[in-house]
Amino acid sequence: MYDNIMNKLRWGGMEENDIYFDENNIRMFSNLRSSFGRLAEQLIKENKKDSALMVLDRCMQLFPDHKIPYNNTLISVISAYYHAEANETANELVQKLLDKVSIELDYYFNLDPKYTYGTKDLGNEKQLNLYILQELYKITTDNKQIEKAKDIEQRFMYYMQLYNS
Structure with a gap:
C-alpha cells in the first residue's frame, strides 16, 4: 500500500489550487485521509517510523484544510503523528x-x-x-x-x- 500511495497513484490535479471539489470528492478524499492514518499506524508497528512520517506529511500536503476541510477523519492522522513521536x-x-x-x-x-x-x-x-x-x-x-x-x-x-x- 505504501508504494501505491507514495509512488504509483496519480492524484489528478489534487495538488492544483484552482480545482473545485464537490461534496462527493470531499467525502472521498476525507476517507482517504483516514486510510493514510491507518497506513502510517501500520508502518509504525513495523518500526518504519520514517516511512510513516513521509505518509503523514504526504497526506497533509494532498489534503490541507482549505481543500478538504478537517473533520473526524483527521483523528487517525493526529494519532499516528503522536505515535511517530512528531508531537x-x-x-x-x-x-x-x-x-x-x-x-x-x-x-x-x-x-x-x-x-x-x-x-x-x-x-x-x-x-x-x-x-x-x-x-x-x-x-x-x-x-x-x-x-x-x-x-x-x-x-x-x-x-x-x-x-x-
Whole structure:
C-alpha cells in the first residue's frame, strides 16, 4: 500500500489550487485521509517510523484544510503523528481541529431556535463535534499532552452543558 500511495497513484490535479471539489470528492478524499492514518499506524508497528512520517506529511500536503476541510477523519492522522513521536505537528493539528470544532459548536448552540426547528441533522452535527472533542481528549491524554488535554476537557464540559440544557 505504501508504494501505491507514495509512488504509483496519480492524484489528478489534487495538488492544483484552482480545482473545485464537490461534496462527493470531499467525502472521498476525507476517507482517504483516514486510510493514510491507518497506513502510517501500520508502518509504525513495523518500526518504519520514517516511512510513516513521509505518509503523514504526504497526506497533509494532498489534503490541507482549505481543500478538504478537517473533520473526524483527521483523528487517525493526529494519532499516528503522536505515535511517530512528531508531537509538535500532532499538537498543531489538534489545535486546528479543536478551533474548528469550537467554531462549529458555537454556531450551532447560538442559532436562533426558529432556524433549527425540525432539523434533526443539526443534532447529529453537534454530536459529531462532541465526539471529535472526546477523541481529541483521549488522544492527547494517552500521549501525555496534559495542557492540551485540559483545554479540550474544559471545552467539552462547556459544550456538554449547552447540549444538555
